[in-house]
Amino acid sequence: MSRAFNFSAGPAALPEPVLRQVQEEMLEWKGERASVMEVSHRGQAFIDCAAEADHDLRELMAVPDDYAVLFMQGGATTLAALLPMNLAGPEQSADYILTGHWGEKALENAKPLLQTHVAASARDSGYKSIPLRDQWQLTPGAAFVHYTPNETIHGVEFFDIPDVGNVPLVADFSSNLLSRPVDVSRFGVIYGGAQKNLGPSGLVIVIVRKDLLGKHGRNLPPIFELQNQVKNDSMFNTPATFSWYVVGLVLKWLKAQGGTSAMEQQNRAKAELLYSKIDKSGGFYVNSVDRVCRSRMNVPFMLPSADLDKPFLKEAEAAGLLGLKGHRALGGMRASIYNAMPLAGVQALTDFMDDFARRNG
Ligand SMILES: Cc1ncc(COP(=O)(O)O)c(C=O)c1O
Incomplete structure (x- = not known):
């Protein structure tokens, strides 16, 4: 599997x-x-x-x-x-x-x-x-x-x-x-x-x-x-x-799972983890949505150069992280972290993002 x-x-x-x-x-x-x-x-x-x-x-x-x-x-x-x-x-x-x-x-x-x-x-x-x-x-x-x-x-x-x-x-x-x-x-x-x-x-x-x-x-x-x-x-x-x-x-x-209240707690935790990784990346990853309305479901983010998009996606796939390509209207990346995405998935993504930024920053 x-x-x-x-x-x-x-x-x-x-x-x-x-x-x-x-x-x-x-x-x-x-x-x-x-x-x-x-x-x-x-x-x-x-x-x-x-x-x-x-x-x-x-x-x-x-x-x-x-x-x-x-x-x-x-x-x-x-x-x-x-x-x-x-x-x-x-x-x-x-x-x-x-x-x-x-x-x-x-x-x-x-x-x-x-x-x-x-x-x-x-x-x-x-x-x-x-x-x-x-x-x-x-x-x-x-x-x-x-x-x-x-x-x-x-x-x-x-x-x-x-x-x-x-x-x-x-x-x-x-x-x-x-x-x-x-x-x-x-x-x-x-x-x-x-x-x-x-x-x-x-x-x-x-x-x-x-x-x-x-x-x-x-x-x-x-x-x-x-x-x-x-x-x-x-x-x-x-x-x-x-x-x-x-x-x-x-x-x-x-x-x-405990219904929508439990889902809210988990979705909040996943989103906080991902946005804080983006915000603390020293500008390597950027999400420019106003903080008060940043989505807990779909997190678009940009890399410092569009030239890094392809290597990011290829290495992410090799690390078992799929579907991160941003919508063609915006480019960059997008992580959709709906109810079925466990916290462990977002943890794996942020670990990969750390590693990628270290090697390419
Ligand atoms: C907010 C929103 N509305 C509408 C749609 C379109 O949905 P459908 O393809 O089921 O018509 C989408 C699909 O991505 C969506 O995200």
């Missing part, structure tokens, strides 16, 4: 006990004499498996009863378009807060569907900080405010939930879902792709306050009408059964 510590931004590392269970159950699942991928989503075994994942997610996030939880296909990007369609009519407006690449993408997907307004943006300063709340120019009567609590590429994370009054807050939690406790009742919608903190790609989790749906006045194709997924327990059409099953196992693993 040569499994390495995997710092990929997504699809990302999964907990090893989960992978082992998947391996064990691959040929025969739950006495079905077939794998989970080969049985009907309408059969009792899968319905029970789906309901258990729903129950565990609700418990882990303390989801109030007036919210629906959906396990849908299409990834977060599809939801960035489906949500505006479902939350407002074409004449209504929505505010977007931009703190990085994914907020911009969400905005682009909403533009054809309703009146969009950028209420705050850190674009001009290279997405290194969060615009101060009192400088946001929110539109009175907007249908919703959209923001990205963790920007996966720029490494910028909100640690407080912004106060936007009575306007529903819509949040793309793709890269920090379940990494710490979150008060769901403060949101209109929480959504996030599974492939970072929760499981394989192919699934997007949506937690939506039910009273917000069905008021858009649009004539939508039934498959785009989120209420149809709510009414059919996310089985209006065939769901991504294998991904749903694996997410269910990850949720059980999370519960066994």
Whole structure:
């Protein structure tokens, strides 16, 4: 076995006990004499498996009863378009807060569907900080405010939930879902792709306050009408059964670890270790994000010269540290340290960084 510590931004590392269970159950699942991928989503075994994942997610996030939880296909990007369609009519407006690449993408997907307004943006300063709340120019009567609590590429994370009054807050939690406790009742919608903190790609989790749906006045194709997924327990059409099953196992693993509070403690410790290594490297490694909003999930950092990027990545791989190449938009490195990354993985990374800096500084 040569499994390495995997710092990929997504699809990302999964907990090893989960992978082992998947391996064990691959040929025969739950006495079905077939794998989970080969049985009907309408059969009792899968319905029970789906309901258990729903129950565990609700418990882990303390989801109030007036919210629906959906396990849908299409990834977060599809939801960035489906949500505006479902939350407002074409004449209504929505505010977007931009703190990085994914907020911009969400905005682009909403533009054809309703009146969009950028209420705050850190674009001009290279997405290194969060615009101060009192400088946001929110539109009175907007249908919703959209923001990205963790920007996966720029490494910028909100640690407080912004106060936007009575306007529903819509949040793309793709890269920090379940990494710490979150008060769901403060949101209109929480959504996030599974492939970072929760499981394989192919699934997007949506937690939506039910009273917000069905008021858009649009004539939508039934498959785009989120209420149809709510009414059919996310089985209006065939769901991504294998991904749903694996997410269910990850949720059980999370519960066994102590839930989101335990995850927060561990994620804090991992991030502190890595940022302090960067900050104490005498300028060899640089992360230029404002300290108050440095992401605990995705840590971008630069080396003193781009010429060192290739040797760094090659030697890191040889040392069993994978997926460290930064996003092409920023260059440099990025370490994604989601829930499934143990502290030992970050320790191995910082030991390697020390050694590399000593030899190349
Ligand atoms: C914050 C955020 N939003 C959206 C996406 C896009 O997700 P998907 O590829 O599932 O559509 C990503 C993927 O990396 C992301 O990190």
